[in-house]
Amino acid sequence: MFRVFRRNPERLPGKSVLIVDCNFPRPLHDSGSMDLDALIHSLLRQGCKVSFLALGEYFLPREQRDRNAREEYRAFGVTCLTPGDDVASPGWKGIEEALQQIGPKLDTCIPCRVSCGGAAYDRLRAAFPVARMIFYACDLHFLREERAARLAGDYTALKAVEVTRDNEFAIMRRADATLVVSSYEKNLLRQELPEALVVHLAFPRPSAEGDGWDARRDIGFIGNFGHRPNEDAVRYFLEHVWPDLAVRMPDCRFLIVGAGAPDWLTEWAEKDARLVVLGHVPDLAAVLNSLRITVAPLRYGAGTKGKVLSSLSHGVPCVMTSVAAEGFDFTPQLKELVVADLPQDVVDAIVALYTQASRWQMVVRHGRDLILQNHTPEKLDAAVAQLLRIDAAGR
Structure with missing residues (x-):
């Protein structure tokens, strides 16, 4: 009160x-x-x-x-x-x-x-x-x-x-x-x-109606690299999640959006054509409206994660760790579909959402409802x- x-x-x-x-x-x-x-x-x-x-x-x-x-x-x-x-x-x-x-x-x-x-x-x-x-x-x-x-x-x-x-x-x-x-x-x-x-x-976050599941492709990460948890999250994802995910989804690219990408990430992308470092993007909506899924593999941090808010408000499911999910009033059903911490569980959650249109559409609906109710x-x-x-x- x-x-x-x-x-x-x-x-x-x-x-x-x-x-x-x-x-x-x-x-x-x-x-x-x-x-x-x-x-x-x-x-x-x-x-x-x-x-x-x-x-x-x-x-x-x-x-x-x-x-x-x-x-x-x-x-x-x-x-x-x-x-x-x-x-x-x-x-x-x-x-x-x-x-x-x-x-x-x-x-x-x-x-x-x-x-x-x-x-x-x-x-x-x-x-x-x-x-x-x-x-x-x-x-x-x-x-x-x-x-x-x-x-x-x-x-x-x-x-x-x-x-x-x-x-x-x-x-x-x-x-x-x-x-x-x-x-x-x-x-x-x-x-x-x-x-x-x-x-x-x-x-709140700006929201937009985007294309459906079949018109989208690739997964993405959003985050300014001046914030240290973001760099740690991307490195962890590339080392522990991406190798298995790249094998299971051979046509999928990983797009990374955010200013200040470190040199090691640029060098990594030079060796992997499916890793795309976009840097700062003034029109975030244009990227979000093309992605099928985003990821928020944060291992530490605090506060409500804007990358999750932005993704859900644009109708893009986000697979995230428990740290990234803090502060969101997710239903048990939604949490089961998008929250994972162990590398293999993260891979499985991404593959399921990426390849199953009905599951993807369910998460989109739940995410939009959450935004409209609270943000x-x-x-x-x-x-x-x-x-x-x-x-x-x-x-």
Whole structure:
């Protein structure tokens, strides 16, 4: 349940909102940006006056700043706080000046990620003493780091996880609310941090009606390689799943979509004509509407996986690991068809969906139903509207 917000007369009218992250979202490049972009547009639809502070811009030389993203959001009506084009790297001094421009009567402040907006939490609270503070955790960083460390058997990294967890929990205790993108992580925080108010936001994805089973071919993976779990997933798939799958489906290609493909992957593709590295694709729908299946063989990570959302919203079944399936309210029947962890089980699930039209069509229907029930702009707007009524404790 949400606490009802009692308007503080010291706040500016009109629901003024400041979002603080390292960089401007780039929704054509990564899933996290798509989520943040959806949040920004939901706030705008509800009449909020939205400002965005890109902390990283204040530490970059002029030529490396993301002017294109800045101008795009300004065109939508977002006030973009960045250094002037004639200013070098002003660092924290420039950030403090930007906060002063907004003034102390801000209604809502949304710092994003423990390592970005979260790192500036004390400065933001000092600058906006009466603002509602909503921490947008994105995925739980400590959970992702812990899983990576355990997978690698890296006990030094496990010690570092404790620092990340302590930092995330400290912000969550002080914030008026914490946003997460996964129902799994909301339930986890209920157990680990019962004193914090945690809200799950189910973000939408663009959807499209594509061709049927018989007009599609090949399987694909979607993911930006700047996100380390994606590189690990592709390498694992190529080493443990693809050899058997390539034999059982000799006419099938494996298409990999995402910016920043590592050199080893490009070299692998040069030796295997059925492995196609497409790199960044501006129009993801065009690729999804040609694929018969996508895969999400993630061995670690956190949050709700955008690659799964995008696939299902375009009517493409996705075979995924248990990690990739976290946070989705799959029916037992759907889970049995698309979730697999052992390499042989992954191969069997892909072959069954790829070769059986009736099974493929069943998963498409179930996937679309799930998207329509939980991941629509209307659902997001309703949740954000309640979020803006949460009482601010001023902690």
